[in-house]
Amino acid sequence: MNAITPSTLPDYNSWSDDEFRAEVRRFVEQNYPAEIRNPPKRLHWSENKPWYMILSRKGWLCPSWPRELGGMGLDPAKQIILIEEYERYGVARTNDHGIIMLGPLLIRYGTEEQKQKFLPAILSGEHVWCQGYSEPNSGSDLASLRTEAVLDGDTYIVNGQKTWCTLGTDANWIFLLVRTDKNAKKQEGISFLLVPMDTPGITVRPIVNIDRHDEFTEVFFDNVRVPAGNIVGEVNKGWSMAKALLGFERIFLGSPKQSAYALARLAQLADRMGIAEEPAFADDFARLRLDLEDLKALYGTFVARLKRGEGLPPDVSMLKILQSELFQRITDTMLEIGGENAGLFEPMEGNNELHPAGLFIQARPTTIYGGTNEIQRNIIAKNVLDMPG
Numbered sequence: 001m002n003a004i005t006p007s008t009l010p011d012y013n014s015w016s017d018d019e020f021r022a023e024v025r026r027f028v029e030q031n032y033p034a035e036i037r038n039p040p041k042r043l044h045w046s047e048n049k050p051w052y053m054i055l056s057r058k059g060w061l062c063p064s065w066p067r068e069l070g071g072m073g074l075d076p077a078k079q080i081i082l083i084e085e086y087e088r089y090g091v092a093r094t095n096d097h098g099i100i101m102l103g104p105l106l107i108r109y110g111t112e113e114q115k116q117k118f119l120p121a122i123l124s125g126e127h128v129w130c131q132g133y134s135e136p137n138s139g140s141d142l143a144s145l146r147t148e149a150v151l152d153g154d155t156y157i158v159n160g161q162k163t164w165c166t167l168g169t170d171a172n173w174i175f176l177l178v179r180t181d182k183n184a185k186k187q188e189g190i191s192f193l194l195v196p197m198d199t200p201g202i203t204v205r206p207i208v209n210i211d212r213h214d215e216f217t218e219v220f221f222d223n224v225r226v227p228a229g230n231i232v233g234e235v236n237k238g239w240s241m242a243k244a245l246l247g248f249e250r251i252f253l254g255s256p257k258q259s260a261y262a263l264a265r266l267a268q269l270a271d272r273m274g275i276a277e278e279p280a281f282a283d284d285f286a287r288l289r290l291d292l293e294d295l296k297a298l299y300g301t302f303v304a305r306l307k308r309g310e311g312l313p314p315d316v317s318m319l320k321i322l323q324s325e326l327f328q329r330i331t332d333t334m335l336e337i338g339g340e341n342a343g344l345f346e347p348m349e350g351n352n353e354l355h356p357a358g359l360f361i362q363a364r365p366t367t368i369y370g371g372t373n374e375i376q377r378n379i380i381a382k383n384v385l386d387m388p389g
């Protein structure tokens with residue numbers, strides 16, 4: 001069993017932003033595996049594990065976790081610099097559900113025993129997690145979820161189905177939202193449960209997406225027995241715990257970097273297609289570029305709030321809407337100018353940077369995950385504009 005080892009890294013929060021940015025840039029350029037730069041799709045564990053382990057050895061795997069628990073202890077503004085530099089270089093996401101979702105939740109709500117058991121296993125790559133929230137009839141209305149866990153002595157018996165679990169075939173653990181009280185108000189009867197994927201009664205079925213990629217899974221639970229000690233936090237309080245951790249996700253999903261990357265690829269594609277100077281294209285491009293500048297400015301105002309130690313207000317939902325819809329408009333334009341290349345599953349001329357259809361497909365789910373754009377608009381209507389719910 002691993003033990004929690006406090007970080008021995010320098011205190012990067014005391015560095016200037018420029019110094020820290022230069023350090024990240026240097027580290028990435030010297031260590032990131034070239035063969036997985038700018039991957040056209042979400043990588044599986046077998047592909048991204050080498051980078052995960054490089055980060056693990058460096059002590060950079062968990063930027064937001066406290067240093068005494070093996071994290072980098074970075075403040076939000078420094079975390080954003082890290083993300084920006086990774087995105088600039090084309091660094092792939094790892095299997096990061098343990099790092100960005102479960103870890104912070106355990107740190108805040110887990111027992112000492114749970115922290116000792118699970119945090120080091122995330123840091124060492126021994127436990128690979130996936131997220132089991134959505135169900136076939138519970139996505140936006142997640143609180144209506146029906147997978148239930150019934151207490152039998154010191155064991156919960158779980159029955160039900162989860163779906164859209166990203167990289168579920170790679171995971172050896174899953175964190176679930178389960179119904180533990182059918183009679184309570186729907187948000188109040190939900191608990192947070194940790195389940196090893198090799199428990200008898202679990203069936204994992206890959207779902208192949210439009211990109212022919214088995215990125216998702218559906219997971220079935222048939223009388224799955226889980227120790228009661230695997231509940232995190234109080235029984236029936238799982239909903240408020242899961243929601244409390246959404247703040248940083250909203251700004252993470254609103255980062256302009258996806259759109260900035262796509263716009264640079266659009267310019268490259270226009271050059272390759274010989275239309276960069278055509279007035280109709282130049283007009284479209286200028287509009288997209290100005291919208292990107294607007295998005296960057298808005299993003300900057302939220303980052304500045306974080307730097308001042310302030311919380312994120314509900315209008316941060318704007319960022320996710322603007323970023324995802326701009327990303328889609330840029331990739332729509334790629335399809336319009338890409339000619340026959342726009343229909344190719346593979347990159348043009350073997351160049352990952354010229355892959356209009358790949359980026360177009362990557363942009364589609366951005367308006368769905370992390371709370372659909374319609375739901376983000378509902379949040380703004382209700383919590384910012386004071387409109388009736």
Ligand SMILES: Cc1cc2nc3c(=O)[nH]c(=O)nc-3n(C[C@H](O)[C@H](O)[C@H](O)COP(=O)(O)OP(=O)(O)OC[C@H]3O[C@@H](n4cnc5c(N)ncnc54)[C@H](O)[C@@H]3O)c2cc1C
Pocket residue numbers: 130131132133134135136137138139140141163164165166365366368369370371372373374375378
């Ligand atoms: C790339 C990707 C990765 C994902 N990974 C995971 C994962 O790892 N684990 C997991 O648990 N889930 C995951 N999901 C699922 C994701 O959380 C859900 O798809 C999302 O919450 C939407 O739910 P749904 O698909 O059931 O759509 P629905 O909720 O059925 O929505 C269908 C449509 O109706 C609209 N709609 C619904 N309710 C309202 C309303 N009240 N007002 C206005 N419009 C409304 C929606 O905006 C949408 O357009 C992932 C999804 C994607 C695309």
